[in-house]
Amino acid sequence: MEKIPGLQVYKFGGASVKDAAAILNLCRIVRDFGPKGPLVVVVSAMGKTTNALEEIYDLAYSGQDWAQQMESLTAYHERACVELAALIPMVKLSQLREQLQQLVLELTEEMQFMKLVHKPESYDQGYDKIVSFGERFSVLLVRTALTYFVSAVAVHYMPVQSVICTDETWREGKVNWSVTETRTRYIVEKELAAGAKIFVTEGFTGGTETFGLPITLGREGSDYSAAILAYCLRAESVTIWKDVAGLLNADPKIFPDTVRYPEISYRETIEMAYYGASVIHPKTLKPLADRNIPLRVKSFLDPEAEGTLIHDCQHPALAPAFIRKTDQCLLSFASKDFSFISEENLAVIFAALAQAKLKINVMQNSAISFSVCVDFSQRRVHQLLDLLREQFLLHYNTGLLLFTIKNYDSASIATLTAGKRLLLEQRTRGTFQFVCAA
Known part of the structure; x- marks a missing residue:
């Protein structure tokens, strides 16, 4: 299958479309820095819309009133419509508002329908249907702005x-690559022939093969969406x-004196993303590496700056990377009869973790116990406990932090562990991890 000459993919996250001014900045980047x-x-x-929709959904699912939160979310997007029309006078405010109100009405009807018929086992499917509206809201504003600006x-x-x-x-849709490729190329090639040049679409979401139902690709999955399409x-x-200068060795909001990597390999970046580096979604790199498509991380605040180039390359030793994950849960499973934790025991535990959709961030075993650190979800942890409490003695701690140092040295370990009580630690040739109280 031939390449479409010069085609590129840009992904803009929530901070880069958080309000009308940010959307106008996006338009300028596309106009001034976009490809030929x-x-x-x-x-x-936009902004924290996904968090707001999660709150609304959880309130509705538990039978609580969500009207105030919905009103705030609607007002936030309506304000962006008004401000966008002021910044780009060609934008027809009445038409934009009408389109937004139609989406809000559709969302409200879905929430009300769920209140009448929801079943406990449908939580994740309902989540995908409701939370996917966030991208639909933002795409409405972005495509409208680009239409009049470009x-x-x-x-x-x-x-x-x-x-x-x-x-x-649900919530972790697995891509049918052949169908997705056929559909994507058909639409893009057809519209290119009709004169289109810029294709605007939602991140984070997709449609199921059978009925085209909305489904999400994993939290913060818009990076992955861009990689799929690329x-x-x-x-x-x-x-x-x-909103950062490129791929940094640490979150500048948490760690001082961060270092930007001008260039880094797919392999190093995949490992950093796996351990929780917030700049790139973990699934993003594989499809790009498979087709040797370079990935650039650039700042929408300074689009002329160099940023970071991620591709198939060799480079000297990198500065240590510091990664922090919050809201962690440390779970320990012990045999009830003091027998060793065997391969059969581990198979049961792993099967239960998979069924509860809990992903292991760190694991460690001793003679009679096995411990894992996971992202905390009360609903999923309780599901896991229900599955395993008859076979194991179970203990867990919540509200913990997981720190990872990639490419560590003795100085970086000493600095990061100073004054902390370590509940679990693990070291490999290139990675040091520990769990501690927040």
């Missing part, structure tokens, strides 16, 4: 549910626009 060839623009929900003829809206096809693993279109490159 076709461009696919993947957009996340060119109405050049901008085409490509609903992600019609292109990214998955199974029905893979299917054999893109020239992907650029992720962030």
